[in-house]
Each structure stands twice: as C-alpha cells, then as structure tokens.
Amino acid sequence: MALAEDTLAGRLISLMPSGVDHCSMRHMVETSEQITVRNGVVDPLHTAVDGGVLVTIWVGDGHGYAATSDLTDTGLQSAIDRATVWAHRTAGVGAVAAPVEAGLSGEYHSPVAKSWSESSLSDRLDLLRLHESKLRSDDRIVDTHAGLNWRRVESVFVSSDGAVIHQSQDHVVPEMRVVAFEDGLTQIRSFGGESSAGQGGLEVLDRFGFADAAPGIVEEAIELLSAPNCPTGTMELVLAPDQMTLQIHESIGHPLELDRILGDERNYAGTSFVTADMFGSFHYGSELLNVTFDPTVAGQMASYAFDDEGTKAERQYLIRDGLLVRPLGGALSQQRAGMDGVANSRSSVWNRAPIDRMANLNVEPGDSSFDDIIGNIENGVFLETNTSWSIDDSRNKFQFSCERGTVIENGELTTVVRNPSYRGISRTFWKNLSGVGDPSTLKVMGLANCGKGEPNQVIWVGHASPPCRFSDVEVFGAES
Amino acid sequence: MSNATSDTVRDVRTYIDDLSEYATSHLTGDEVLLASFDGEDSDFVRFNGGKVRQAGSVQQLSADLDLSEGARHTTATVGLSGQADSDKAAIARALSTMREQRAVVPDDPYFMYSTDVASSEHTNPGSAPDGAGIIDSVTTEAGADDLVGIWASGRQFSAFTNSLGQRNWFDSNTFNLDWSLYLHADKATKQGYAGFEWNDEAFAAKVATQRLQLDALRRDPITLDPGDYRTYLTPSAVKELTDMLSWGGFSLRAHRAMDAPLLKMVTEGVSFAPMLTITENTSGGVAPNFEGQGFLRPDAVPLITNGKFASHLVSPRSAKEFDVPTNGASSWEAPHSIYMDSGDLATDSAMAELGTGLYVGNLWYLNFSDRANCRTTGMTRFATFWIENGEIVAPVTALRFDDTAFGLFGDRLEALTDTSEVLLDPESYGARSTNSARLPGALINDMRFTL
Incomplete structure (x- = not known):
C-alpha cells in the first residue's frame, strides 16, 4: 500500500530508522465520555482525549521503547533515538530476541449501528436520568448510581517488516447499582458495569436490556434484605453467565497467559500452575469444557483483526473437550517458548508496551437447557453477579462471592439467599464441570478492569459463556 | 535515559503556567476554570531471570479541566504534547466543547471549589539514577540468581492552577525498584528499594537479606491444614x-x-x-x-x-x-x-x-x-x-x-x-x-x- 507522507502512517514509515534489526511504531488515541447520575444528581460530565506514539526498536537481544505524545517529526525522532539507545544499552543483557513478524496490513473497525455521536448529549442525559430515577423507587434504597460510558480507541501500527494496520474500536458500557439498607443490613444489586459491555454504539444498550434493567435490580436488592444467608456446605453450583465471566477470567485466562508461564509476571500478577509441558496432555476440565480465544465475535469487547504486534487475529481452541491445547501467548512469547499461541499481544494505552493479554476468551456452549442444568440437582445453589474475587499468584486457589444466590432443591429454584461465596482450586474445579448451557443460554459479556504488567496496565477483555454447573463445590455465606 | 533536569523542571513549570494563562485569557462571562496538570518523564526497566525483559521511557503530560459558570460545569482530560501551539489548540477545543456541554447539563448542587487563593510549592530534585544507569547494578548484584521485577524512575510533576490566580506545584524525582528473587516455582522472596538517592550498598544489603531467606526456602515446604x-x-x-x-x-x-x-x-x-x-x-x-x-x-x-x-x-x-x-x-x-x-x-x-x-x-x-x-x-x-x-x-x-x-x-x-x-x-x-x-x-x- 502506497502511503502519502502527509498521513500519520506515512510519516511514521518515513521516519523508520536504519541500522536496527526491527522497528515498530504504534499511534493510539483514546476518546471517551462518561455520564453518571447518582441519587438523582448528575455528576460532572467528563470527556477525555489522550494519545501518542510508542516506538519499539530491536538490536540483537537488546530492545527498547519510547512513548511520546509529541507527534511532530522532531518529537517522533526524539522517541526513536531514545528507543534506539535503550536497544543498544540492553543488548547482551536482554531476555528475548527480536520478533519475527509477518508484516501484514489491514484494518478493523467496530460494527456500529447507532453511533454515539449521532445522539445528542441532551438525549443521553435524559435517558440516563430516566432510568436512574427508576432506581429510587423504594425508601430502603439508600444509594443509586447509573452510568453511560463510551470510548473510541483508534490505532495505526507500522513496522519495518512493512505492516500498516489501521483499527478502531468503539465501546459502550452501561451500568446501574443500588444499595439497599434496612435494620443494619446492606445489600447491593448491580447491572452492567464491567460485565455487560460491548463494542458498538447505543445498540449495545438494547443488547443488554438496559431500558428494562432498573426495576429488576431494585426488586432483587430489596428481596435480599430479607433473604436468609447462603447455606454452607459442599454442593452443586450453577453459575450464571455474568459470574462465569469472572470464573473464566481468573481461573482459565490468567493461568494460560504464556508470559506468566515464562515468568515475566512473577513479581507482580504472579505465575501459573500451568507449565509448558502440560499443553497437549493435561486435562484442564471435564470433556464438556471447550474454551476458545476468539477475537472475531462481532460486538464483543476485545474483537480486533490484529494484535499490537501486528499478528493477525484468529479463532483458536485453547481447551478442547477438556484437553489443554494452546496457551494465550503472542508472537514474541511463542518465539520464546517454542509454542504456538494466539494473537493476544496488547497494550492498554498509547504509552505502554504490549504484553500477553486475554482478548475474547469464551466457553463454548454445550447442549443443555437451563432446566436441564438444574433439573437433576437435589441440593445446590445458583449464583449471579460477581462482587468479590481473590485467587493465588499461581491462579489456583480461589474464592469468589456473588451478589445473589438461589437455592436449588430437587431440580427447582427455590429460596433466594444473600452473601453467597464459594471456593475451590482451578486445577480440579473445571474437572467437576457437569453441565454447560446450550447456545440459547449463551451471553456475550466482558470485563473492563484486567490489571497486569510492569509498568501496570489495565485493559478490557471479552468473555462469553452459557450458565454452567459444577459438582461438589464448597459454598458458604457470610456472618451477617 | 530520562532527560529530566532542573532546567527541564523549570521549563515544564513555566510551560504549565503559560498554558494556564492562555486558558484563563480565553474565559468568557463569569466562567471559572480549575486545571490540574500531571506529568512524568519515566524510565521503566523490567527484569526476568536477571536479564532485561523490557526497557523504555515514557513522557506524558495531561490536563484535567473543570469549566464552570455558577453551578453548572463539566470536566475534561486533555492529553498534552509539550508543543505549545498544538496544546493551546487542544485546550481551546476542550473549553469550547465544555461550554457547549454546559448549556445542556443541569446545575450541580454538590459543586464546590476553593475560593481562597492558597498557592504552594514542593520540589524535591533527588538524584536517582536513570534506568539505563541502573541496569549494571541490578544485573551484577543478581548474579546467577533469578531476579524478576521492575525499576521505575524519573521526574513527576503535578500542578493545580485556577483562574482565580492559585498556583500549586509539586515535583519529585524518585526511583522505585520492586523485585523478587526466585528459587523455583512459587518459592521466592520479595523486596523493595525506593527513594530519592540510590545507594549500591543499601541495595546489596537487601539482596543479601533475600539470599538468607532463599536458604530457608530451600527446605521442603509444608502444607498446613485450614x-x-x-x-x-x-x-x-x-x-x-x-x-x-x-x-x-x-x-x-x-x-x-x-x-x-x-x-x-x-x-x-x-x-x-x-x-x-x-x-x-x-x-x-x-x-x-x-x-x-x-x-x-x-x-x-x-x-x-x-x-x-x-x-x-x-x-x-x-x-x-x-x-x-x-x-x-x-x-x-x-x-x-x-x-x-x-x-x-x-x-x-x-x-x-x-x-x-x-x-x-x-x-x-x-x-x-x-x-x-x-x-x-x-x-x-x-x-x-x-x-x-x-x-x-x-x-x-x-x-x-x-x-x-x-x-x-x-x-x-x-x-x-x-x-x-x-x-x-x-x-x-x-x-x-x-x-x-x-x-x-x-x-x-x-x-x-x-x-
């Protein structure tokens, strides 16, 4: 593709240095708007625009990066010079060799049906105020919060291998939260936020049922005030899709990140109980467990055509029929480990270097209806909406809590319970997967707060899942 | 690698003051502008296995603006480049957008800002080495040990200005080395060394303490019952x-x-x-x-x-x-x-x-x-x-x-x-x-x- 030098990509290519083994440059700019209403009062409207270029240079096993928001030729050249100095400085003490890139070109843009910018701010405010007002429908609701967040990330990636990639992603994140309080007891129900978010425009609100959400979370929060505490015991556990997102994220996603397996994260996010020799032989879960890395799902949070190292993104099975087959590792990690991986090298913002991240990491649907899943459970609990998450640095021993539970007795959902928690060990938990919902029960969701990396990066990821059943899980409630 | 010097700090401070003056001069009516500026000129060196995994520099500066007239206001974050023309244009665009938004948003009953002009200044120049300078110290001290962690250093700036004339300034030049020595699997000992003045002996003493713990970590681990x-x-x-x-x-x-x-x-x-x-x-x-x-x-x-x-x-x-x-x-x-x-x-x-x-x-x-x-x-x-x-x-x-x-x-x-x-x-x-x-x-x- 011939590029005029007056385009940003053309200018970056024209500045590509010689005398180095490899160079890539990525321009990323993020534009966002955040509208929040709390207890009937509109919080200060917030908009943001920030962006810049990250230059990465390789000289042998030495490499360096430099990030600058100065997009003049002088500013860009200064960043190239700094990155080059770093590359020479770290040559001989570098932990990895220069990447081999395909030099692919292409583009990706989020599918947008109802553009955010084509609606007026006044309309967006009215919409949010209307639905927030529905949250204040009971005196026992003592705190309400509703938000509409929009973000567009546009990027241009060029490399000395000839890659020229243009991508843009639009995200819409609706959220609602109520705090119910009575007789010294607090209970919370929420909608959306980090789990019910997706790529697209205002149609994302329809996709997640934003317009109908308020009455339900109010009713459920009030119901929890008089609900009994979650029972304690070892029982059947059924997780709703909005809790499965967290379960997938923490106890499949992070353990399969190849940079963790290679030790990069040991000082901060942690290592993994998964080792390189387990791929191809370790049964991660029961035969019902099928997990894909799939950045091709239209409208999911982390869909894209290329990762931030210029690798083409494709759907891949990580776990097939329970067998662990492939890690979450980008081109550089694959090269270091001598393993096949996926296109998941991603940066959270313009001034951070790419590392192995989850993108869309999904549990594939099975063939059970929801009634099938709970139908043969004598004693169990159905849990919805994460409220607390904790897992060890090997991503093995976990304890998660949810906003709402419902007891399952003799195949029926019966009593709503509050403060439900469960704990387990990743290495064995998924082997007790005993039911997976069919395609009609699948929900495409995600998380917007995955933290990792040194320096730190927080990034959005996608997770899709049907409800799933697990056998013999330790479940318990709270003291209150 | 960081190129922050005391001249740079003075330059940044002057630059921020100029941007603030520019923004204030473009206010209309009874508008009040609150502006917070945050920036850093940082080096990051990431280690794994006693070697450098990633190393680089980040220069960033942004402005958080709050433009009000009476009880109506909106806010904006604007990434800045350090180039006066483009930054002034970006701030002017943000002010214009916020004015348009202000016409739509309702009064904010909880909006409050300080009307007492209380300026302040805190500066700590420090003398932390840059990231490139520290690589030898870290890799040499690590020797054959499996050191993993992150070095961060360089100058940071924060400023508050408002159209009432208040000016608050903060800058510091610190380092923070946060690292672990690994024996195997999850058996490791963690340390941190941070401050304004790097001292090789102090760093060596911390690593020596870790090595004593590593000796203890070599013993067979026990698993305790709940x-x-x-x-x-x-x-x-x-x-x-x-x-x-x-x-x-x-x-x-x-x-x-x-x-x-x-x-x-x-x-x-x-x-x-x-x-x-x-x-x-x-x-x-x-x-x-x-x-x-x-x-x-x-x-x-x-x-x-x-x-x-x-x-x-x-x-x-x-x-x-x-x-x-x-x-x-x-x-x-x-x-x-x-x-x-x-x-x-x-x-x-x-x-x-x-x-x-x-x-x-x-x-x-x-x-x-x-x-x-x-x-x-x-x-x-x-x-x-x-x-x-x-x-x-x-x-x-x-x-x-x-x-x-x-x-x-x-x-x-x-x-x-x-x-x-x-x-x-x-x-x-x-x-x-x-x-x-x-x-x-x-x-x-x-x-x-x-x-």
Whole structure:
C-alpha cells in the first residue's frame, strides 16, 4: 500500500530508522465520555482525549521503547533515538530476541449501528436520568448510581517488516447499582458495569436490556434484605453467565497467559500452575469444557483483526473437550517458548508496551437447557453477579462471592439467599464441570478492569459463556 | 535515559503556567476554570531471570479541566504534547466543547471549589539514577540468581492552577525498584528499594537479606491444614490489610451510602485494639498536598485513634453534599499516605514472640468476603514460613485466609513492632503512584486460614 507522507502512517514509515534489526511504531488515541447520575444528581460530565506514539526498536537481544505524545517529526525522532539507545544499552543483557513478524496490513473497525455521536448529549442525559430515577423507587434504597460510558480507541501500527494496520474500536458500557439498607443490613444489586459491555454504539444498550434493567435490580436488592444467608456446605453450583465471566477470567485466562508461564509476571500478577509441558496432555476440565480465544465475535469487547504486534487475529481452541491445547501467548512469547499461541499481544494505552493479554476468551456452549442444568440437582445453589474475587499468584486457589444466590432443591429454584461465596482450586474445579448451557443460554459479556504488567496496565477483555454447573463445590455465606 | 533536569523542571513549570494563562485569557462571562496538570518523564526497566525483559521511557503530560459558570460545569482530560501551539489548540477545543456541554447539563448542587487563593510549592530534585544507569547494578548484584521485577524512575510533576490566580506545584524525582528473587516455582522472596538517592550498598544489603531467606526456602515446604494460627505479619503484609481498610473504609460517601467496610465502627461502636492508631499523614508522605478543586490537605488527618474511628476522609464534593468541612481528600476518599503508629514489640524479637506459628512475608489479592463485617480473604505469598520456638522450620505452601479486620486488628492483635517501614507504592496504572505507607509489623494471636 502506497502511503502519502502527509498521513500519520506515512510519516511514521518515513521516519523508520536504519541500522536496527526491527522497528515498530504504534499511534493510539483514546476518546471517551462518561455520564453518571447518582441519587438523582448528575455528576460532572467528563470527556477525555489522550494519545501518542510508542516506538519499539530491536538490536540483537537488546530492545527498547519510547512513548511520546509529541507527534511532530522532531518529537517522533526524539522517541526513536531514545528507543534506539535503550536497544543498544540492553543488548547482551536482554531476555528475548527480536520478533519475527509477518508484516501484514489491514484494518478493523467496530460494527456500529447507532453511533454515539449521532445522539445528542441532551438525549443521553435524559435517558440516563430516566432510568436512574427508576432506581429510587423504594425508601430502603439508600444509594443509586447509573452510568453511560463510551470510548473510541483508534490505532495505526507500522513496522519495518512493512505492516500498516489501521483499527478502531468503539465501546459502550452501561451500568446501574443500588444499595439497599434496612435494620443494619446492606445489600447491593448491580447491572452492567464491567460485565455487560460491548463494542458498538447505543445498540449495545438494547443488547443488554438496559431500558428494562432498573426495576429488576431494585426488586432483587430489596428481596435480599430479607433473604436468609447462603447455606454452607459442599454442593452443586450453577453459575450464571455474568459470574462465569469472572470464573473464566481468573481461573482459565490468567493461568494460560504464556508470559506468566515464562515468568515475566512473577513479581507482580504472579505465575501459573500451568507449565509448558502440560499443553497437549493435561486435562484442564471435564470433556464438556471447550474454551476458545476468539477475537472475531462481532460486538464483543476485545474483537480486533490484529494484535499490537501486528499478528493477525484468529479463532483458536485453547481447551478442547477438556484437553489443554494452546496457551494465550503472542508472537514474541511463542518465539520464546517454542509454542504456538494466539494473537493476544496488547497494550492498554498509547504509552505502554504490549504484553500477553486475554482478548475474547469464551466457553463454548454445550447442549443443555437451563432446566436441564438444574433439573437433576437435589441440593445446590445458583449464583449471579460477581462482587468479590481473590485467587493465588499461581491462579489456583480461589474464592469468589456473588451478589445473589438461589437455592436449588430437587431440580427447582427455590429460596433466594444473600452473601453467597464459594471456593475451590482451578486445577480440579473445571474437572467437576457437569453441565454447560446450550447456545440459547449463551451471553456475550466482558470485563473492563484486567490489571497486569510492569509498568501496570489495565485493559478490557471479552468473555462469553452459557450458565454452567459444577459438582461438589464448597459454598458458604457470610456472618451477617 | 530520562532527560529530566532542573532546567527541564523549570521549563515544564513555566510551560504549565503559560498554558494556564492562555486558558484563563480565553474565559468568557463569569466562567471559572480549575486545571490540574500531571506529568512524568519515566524510565521503566523490567527484569526476568536477571536479564532485561523490557526497557523504555515514557513522557506524558495531561490536563484535567473543570469549566464552570455558577453551578453548572463539566470536566475534561486533555492529553498534552509539550508543543505549545498544538496544546493551546487542544485546550481551546476542550473549553469550547465544555461550554457547549454546559448549556445542556443541569446545575450541580454538590459543586464546590476553593475560593481562597492558597498557592504552594514542593520540589524535591533527588538524584536517582536513570534506568539505563541502573541496569549494571541490578544485573551484577543478581548474579546467577533469578531476579524478576521492575525499576521505575524519573521526574513527576503535578500542578493545580485556577483562574482565580492559585498556583500549586509539586515535583519529585524518585526511583522505585520492586523485585523478587526466585528459587523455583512459587518459592521466592520479595523486596523493595525506593527513594530519592540510590545507594549500591543499601541495595546489596537487601539482596543479601533475600539470599538468607532463599536458604530457608530451600527446605521442603509444608502444607498446613485450614485452621487458626498464631501469625506474624510483616509491614508489607500489614499494608495489604490497610489497603483494604482504605477501600471505602474512611470514605464519607461510602459511609453515607451504608456501604463502608468500617461502617460498624461508626454505627455500632465496633473498635480495633487500643494500640491501633492510623493517620492520613500527608506531611510525612510523598504525594502532593493539594487536590483538583484547589483545597490543600492538612498535614495529618486522624483516621483511627486508639482503636476508635476518628474521622472520615471528605472530598470537596462530599463536603457540599453532606454539609461538612472538606479535608482535601481526593474524589476516591482514600488515604494517600497512611501511617500506623508503631508499638512496643522489639522488631528483632518478633519471631521469638511469635514462638510457634506463621511468619507471613506478604499477603496477596485481597478482597472482601463480607464487606459489612470487614471480613477479608486473600493469599499468603512470597517468603512465608512455619516457625517453632522462634526459629524457621520450613516454608509454607500458599494459604488462603478469610478473617475480619475487626478481629485481626481488634482483640486478636497482640502487638505491633517498635519500628516501622516506609513503603513507597510501586504501582503505575496510568501514572507512577505517589502513595506511600509507614507501617509496623503485627503479631496476631490467631488468624483464620481456610484453604
């Protein structure tokens, strides 16, 4: 593709240095708007625009990066010079060799049906105020919060291998939260936020049922005030899709990140109980467990055509029929480990270097209806909406809590319970997967707060899942 | 690699002043502009296996603008390039957009900013080496050991300006090396070395201490059954617990929303042990003493005094909403510089006083399992040992705890050490943190471990 030098990509290519083994440059700019209403009062409207270029240079096993928001030729050249100095400085003490890139070109843009910018701010405010007002429908609701967040990330990636990639992603994140309080007891129900978010425009609100959400979370929060505490015991556990997102994220996603397996994260996010020799032989879960890395799902949070190292993104099975087959590792990690991986090298913002991240990491649907899943459970609990998450640095021993539970007795959902928690060990938990919902029960969701990396990066990821059943899980409630 | 010099700092400060003057000169009517500027010129060197995994430099500067007329206002963050023409154009665009938005948004009944012009200045030039200069020191000291971690250094700037003429300035030049030495699998020991002046001998001493712990980690680990164990928490482990208290525990807004983990201290008189005193100690920390509405933070805000809840952290917005004075808290109403008074347990005697039990080097990935009761779960991590008769017996396989801070810092808190450690936060989400803590170790009679 011939590029005029007056385009940003053309200018970056024209500045590509010689005398180095490899160079890539990525321009990323993020534009966002955040509208929040709390207890009937509109919080200060917030908009943001920030962006810049990250230059990465390789000289042998030495490499360096430099990030600058100065997009003049002088500013860009200064960043190239700094990155080059770093590359020479770290040559001989570098932990990895220069990447081999395909030099692919292409583009990706989020599918947008109802553009955010084509609606007026006044309309967006009215919409949010209307639905927030529905949250204040009971005196026992003592705190309400509703938000509409929009973000567009546009990027241009060029490399000395000839890659020229243009991508843009639009995200819409609706959220609602109520705090119910009575007789010294607090209970919370929420909608959306980090789990019910997706790529697209205002149609994302329809996709997640934003317009109908308020009455339900109010009713459920009030119901929890008089609900009994979650029972304690070892029982059947059924997780709703909005809790499965967290379960997938923490106890499949992070353990399969190849940079963790290679030790990069040991000082901060942690290592993994998964080792390189387990791929191809370790049964991660029961035969019902099928997990894909799939950045091709239209409208999911982390869909894209290329990762931030210029690798083409494709759907891949990580776990097939329970067998662990492939890690979450980008081109550089694959090269270091001598393993096949996926296109998941991603940066959270313009001034951070790419590392192995989850993108869309999904549990594939099975063939059970929801009634099938709970139908043969004598004693169990159905849990919805994460409220607390904790897992060890090997991503093995976990304890998660949810906003709402419902007891399952003799195949029926019966009593709503509050403060439900469960704990387990990743290495064995998924082997007790005993039911997976069919395609009609699948929900495409995600998380917007995955933290990792040194320096730190927080990034959005996608997770899709049907409800799933697990056998013999330790479940318990709270003291209150 | 960082190219920050004192000339650069003066240049940045002048540059920010010029941008502020430019923005103020473009106000109309009775508009008031609040502007916070944050920037850094940072080096990051990431290590794995005693080698450099990633190294680089980041130059960033942004402005947070709040444009009001009366009680109507909107806010914007604008990334800046350091090029005057483009930055002035970006600010002009933001002001124009905010004006258009202001016509749409309703009055904000909780909008409050400081009208007292209280300018201030804090500068700490430091002499931390840059990242490129430190690579030899780290890789040489690591030798053949498996060192993994992150070096961050360079100058940071924060400024507040408003159209009333207030100017607050903060800059510092710090380093923060946060690293672990690994033996194998998850057997490792963690250390931090941060400050303003690097000293090779001080770094070597910390690594030598780690190597002693590595010797102990070579012993066969033991796996403890779930149960209650007498436990010593190092200051690093205590910090994980105080971080949880800080997650809404002192926030006035969280208390009024009935969603604060320390709510029962206010509503039901629950208390910690009398030896526990916690302060937001701005004067002893390394964070700016001003916030985005122009209020200055007092030198100290008592949070817990002799075990009793002392005061909330109150942002200007909460102050207006709940009709109480602000104490300059940020919008999250969490401490930036948390300080816990030391106790009377001789630090050198901590293991002897522990006798038989757990020595916990670090805690990890904490979260509330029952927020209303300040019950927290999390994992042990890094150097954690089983102790008998004051001596290390063996490292302990990672354990999950699930226990309430009302007990851990309450009737089961036996002693606090007589020395404290200063812990500068190594986190760098969005920007290098300026948070810090000064904390003693804690001897706890029984701590509940569950998995």
